[in-house]
Amino acid sequence: MGRLDGKVSIITGGARGMGAAHVHRFLEEGAKVVFTDILEEEGIALAATLGENARFIKHDVSNASDWKRVVKSTEQTFGPINILVNNAGIDVPAVDLEETPLELYRRVIDVNQNSVFLGMRAVVKSMRNAGGGSIVNISSLAGIIGAYKKIAYTTSKFAVRGMTKAAALELGEYGIRVNSVHPGFIKTSMTEGQINEELENMFPLKKAGEPEEVTNLVLFLASDESSYSTGAEFVIDGGLGAQ
Numbered sequence: 001m002g003r004l005d006g007k008v009s010i011i012t013g014g015a016r017g018m019g020a021a022h023v024h025r026f027l028e029e030g031a032k033v034v035f036t037d038i039l040e041e042e043g044i045a046l047a048a049t050l051g052e053n054a055r056f057i058k059h060d061v062s063n064a065s066d067w068k069r070v071v072k073s074t075e076q077t078f079g080p081i082n083i084l085v086n087n088a089g090i091d092v093p094a095v096d097l098e099e100t101p102l103e104l105y106r107r108v109i110d111v112n113q114n115s116v117f118l119g120m121r122a123v124v125k126s127m128r129n130a131g132g133g134s135i136v137n138i139s140s141l142a143g144i145i146g147a148y149k150k151i152a153y154t155t156s157k158f159a160v161r162g163m164t165k166a167a168a169l170e171l172g173e174y175g176i177r178v179n180s181v182h183p184g185f186i187k188t189s190m191t192e193g194q195i196n197e198e199l200e201n202m203f204p205l206k207k208a209g210e211p212e213e214v215t216n217l218v219l220f221l222a223s224d225e226s227s228y229s230t231g232a233e234f235v236i237d238g239g240l241g242a243q
Contacts (some may be wrong), residue, residue: 001089003223005030008069008078012061012119015042017188022085022218027053031221033079036061037077037088038215061088061115064125066124080130083222084123086137094149105152112156120167124176128197130221132175137164141237161233168231177230179221183214184237195207
């Protein structure tokens, strides 16, 4: 307890799944949390259970104006921002490259890739004012080894990995660390229908991951315990990518 005492954080995609797990744990560890999502009803319902140190804001992460509004509201409510977790993202069913619509490709890039750029850009000034901070970008195992028939998703997640490194090189002088997290198959609504016993038996650890297991890693990177880690990728995939 207390690993994030006094820190102000923004967590995107926080209304459910991994994002909600991050929100709960950050609050338990003493952070003040603004969590955002496009899912307004679910976000409001979650916020009602969390207490005075949490706020929900409806937020389209692909919209630059929305990012300005979220950062301004966070600073007005809790003060300068110490932590950003770029967790929001979408997945799409597998589709042949030659059948992938351009509109679908652009939508995935907008939500998974451009949103990370917009989020990092939006918090830099606030983090400098705070004397430093930690940005945690949620990529995917597909940002390390690729995903079959998912060219848009793979492209977006590789881009997050690259943006993380570029931002870390630039922002280190301000005490702002930037790292990426690369989950494999995690049990959330996004992976519902994809995970079964046959698939899990393919993993060295013989199971899909739980959201809380990813949260443990995100918490470490958000906290001062990872003070000498920046520009790095942290894989949490049950060993799937080692094969």
